[in-house]
Amino acid sequence: MTSSWWQGAVIYQIYPRSFQDDNGDGIGDLKGIIRRLPHVADLGADAIWLSPVFTSPMADMGYDVSDYRDIDPTFGTLSEFDALVARAHQLGLKVIIDQVLSHSSDRHPFFQESRLTRDNPKSDWYVWADAKPEGSPPNNWQAIFGGPAWSWDVRRRQYYYHQFLPQQPDLNFHNPEVQAWALETLDFWLDRGVDGFRLDAMNHLFHDADLRDNPPDIRAKDGPDYKPFEMQYPIYSKNRPETVAFTERMRAHVDARGDHALLAELGGDHHSAEQLSEYTAPGRLHLAYNNDLMTADFGADVVRNAVSGVQTGSPCWSFSNHDVPRHIGRWAAHGVDQDGFAKLCCALLLCLPGAICLYQGEELGLLNAELSYDELVDPEGLTFWPDNKGRDGCRTPMPWENGVTHAGFSNAETTWLPVKSEQAARAVDLQDNVSGSVLSFYRDMIALRQKTDALKSGATRFEDTSPDLLAFWRGETVFCAFNLGKSRWELTMPPGLSRIIASEGVVERGDCLDMPANGFALFAAS
Template sequence: MGEWWRGSVTYQVYPRSFQDSDGDGIGDLQGITARLPYLADLGVEAIWLSPIFKSPMADMGYDVSDYTDIDPLFGSLADFDALVARAHELGLKVIIDQVISHSSDQHPFFQNSRLARDAEKADWYVWADAKADGSPPNNWLSVFGGSAWEWDSRRRQYYLHNFLPSQPDLNFHNPAVQDWALSVLRFWLERGVDGFRLDTVNYYFHDDQLRSNGPLVPKDNRPPVNPYELQDHEFSKSRPENIGWLERMRALLDEYEGRTMVGEVGDAPYRNVQIMAEYTRPGRLHMAYSFDMLGPEFTPAHFREKIEGFFQGAPDGWPMWAFSNHDVIRHATRWEGHGAEGAVAKLACAMLLSFEGSICLYQGEELGQLETEIEFHELTDPPGIRFWPDYKGRDGCRTPMVWDASEQGGFTTGTPWLPVKAPQLKRNVGDQAGVAGSVLEFYREMLAYRRATPALRLGRTRFVDLPDPVLGFFRGEELACLFNLSPRPVSIAAEGALDGPRHAAHLEGGRLTLGPNGFCFLMAGEAGLSVGA
């Protein structure tokens, strides 16, 4: 088993939206299990399940009230065990979300903690007295808007919540909290999971002096939709004490063969690479999940900067790259202005699967799925409701997986929790499976190529200086990866032999022509390989 995760491809399943087996309009574990052969045939090596634990669902499962049981919406522990067993039969690893930086306010620990300042769990959460004028202890803000502090009339103190007020932060300065969190991880390791995706991995510790954060000037000097972006969150997250805690978690995982941890690292752009480097040094996280490619930027310089920046800052570390997830606008929509729809989807696939590191695909991206236009009355996402219409929330990327062209896309026989709309129905599995030239079949081809090409899994990266809009780099000594990030044709000097998947690529007489959104892979021949302007 060893380091199976290094260079692997993981598929993120959003359980509420993958497959409903009982007609209640919400996806569940039995539905996921039934669809596992599709994921095995697609060619990924692991699946990541977003939270499935007992929860009031104020933040769609990222507010956990019982860390060692499955929410009835999704099924039971027996259903989970069956899913893991079936995945392993098919050669798939199973990674599960762990949301241990905060809990639900309905968790028994918080219910006890808020009773009194001398309650059994009194210091399991982050409590602070009000200032003399009654205001919160500092200026920390919530990611979801407003102050990160909520007044509790029973304790007559404020408690910290980096997200919703119903998501109080656990106090990791308390060793008992760390011990409890390790027991949660051990519970799932004993059930056979292959690893964890650690939500908000840099939020575990806060500054114990409760110092206020300083300002952060926005890039365009315009007020952002969410004032959270106006702070440099130096004291409310990414604290140095976090390193020791990561090492404790890693020591636990090292007791079990072939298990892995990937941490979601989100901080100011100037600090992100530094944190990813620190967190993936030996004895800490196996991988850091990067936010760096989840935005609108689509230039060769951007992708080069992020990849080179990571490996320069973390030569012993390992990244996980993604273009889409359950928190951002789907990349087929973000980048639709850079070429024809299907061509951009295939170009993005070829690029992502050629990057050095491990890769995470988000459900539906293999269909070229677009962001769903959600109306205000259809929203379920708290920040979307709060910041509408300038920020429409995350529901648009969370709508159900579309398996066929029927009314609800084969997702449910009932009413789906989020709507299935016509633009999404047009991009369904049934209409693409086995169809030459479809986005789905290209993903299968490209995934097979990555698996069969050692240079794409583990070869080091060396970028080539090429004129915009061409992104070019070598993986290993002989494999050149070349991508035209524009809707206009380009030509560069190149020699070698075309290898593997390609689109709109023609090599003749020492010149490589890449049509709109064209790309190819070149292997060295007898004459050797060269690439230039």
């Protein structure tokens, strides 16, 4: 069997609002992305994943789509999108774009029509339900961004369902017309040359047609939840068997168009490994990224359990993205120094089996930006401050050049989120081709992965080690050892190792490896 491009791929996530502003309005755009694509190509990535650039009122920064087949003027035009795809392909980069199919914007013409009457052509394209006799919502489902997942509409005199914001009504995938429309939307972008889709909130696609109440979440907890959504097991509002069945239809549809990739987000679940295997079983989705390493927990056992838990299916590992705090700060208690810890995390991530997602700026070793409440735009942060400061801290603009306005991101007077001095101090130009920089290490480590088959596709076999040490084989030819703690450890090396192919801080002493905190080494077998 020949391998597809997405197997073992390194995928670089671009958050368009924050990558590069070329028209001077303080918001990133497609022309800016085109100008900066050589940075991604020089990094050695196989593909870019572009977060939403579709027409949107931006209630949730583009994840509320009002036209799935056009580009929001904030970002540019369809012709500029075509130019971006062409330039990416010229540089050897595949292009994956977000598809937010589970819900639309409430400004979408489909929803505007659906809410008018109960018998119009789009009346059943969204999830509508009558109130209970006393006027309350039809069931107990909760929205992820807070409050009930139902909003009252005075025109239809019914509730509509929204798993996120009230401005993001859920499409009714029990309707065959909605399913056909979703596949036609994929075709529209495949016709424009994209190589795959990142499927947002994929496990939210279908809901229980009988609208049964979710049971309570009875797990032991340290304290009360701050989101009512987390007080339930959402077994009826997500991860429905109909969703898994629809993945087979999507896979067959996309495969008929060539070698493309479907990368699913399976968010917010307690059994991600099992669900990943189910959603990426043969004939279903190509990839699903695993959330187990995007949490607050970190350590040898966490990594070992996450990787060992994925026995089947196609994982895609990521430490950071646009929805979680940047991992260097999230796991700061485990780091000895910022640069050293960033390199450790880079090496570890790129040694994991499956595809890899990198989030823009992590190759610079960025921390989350510290923002004040008045600087926030994210509805999650605005709702749950200060316990949850939202996602803006990981979405601030990319720092390209230190010492210039907004670190080279924009020449506007103000930007949609500020560029803090701590970010500017780690700008690309300060690390580019600088020996020992985090950026240089990312380039070297990606190059090593790209030329080492064992790191891309070899089986993973863990060794028994001290509690803070993580050691494993990739295939039969690469041995990887990491000290994820803050104490020095010695590791007895297995026989048959010939040379170190990447390392930081470790010293060989006979058949032992002296490993300082955050030290690591990769060996080639003889």
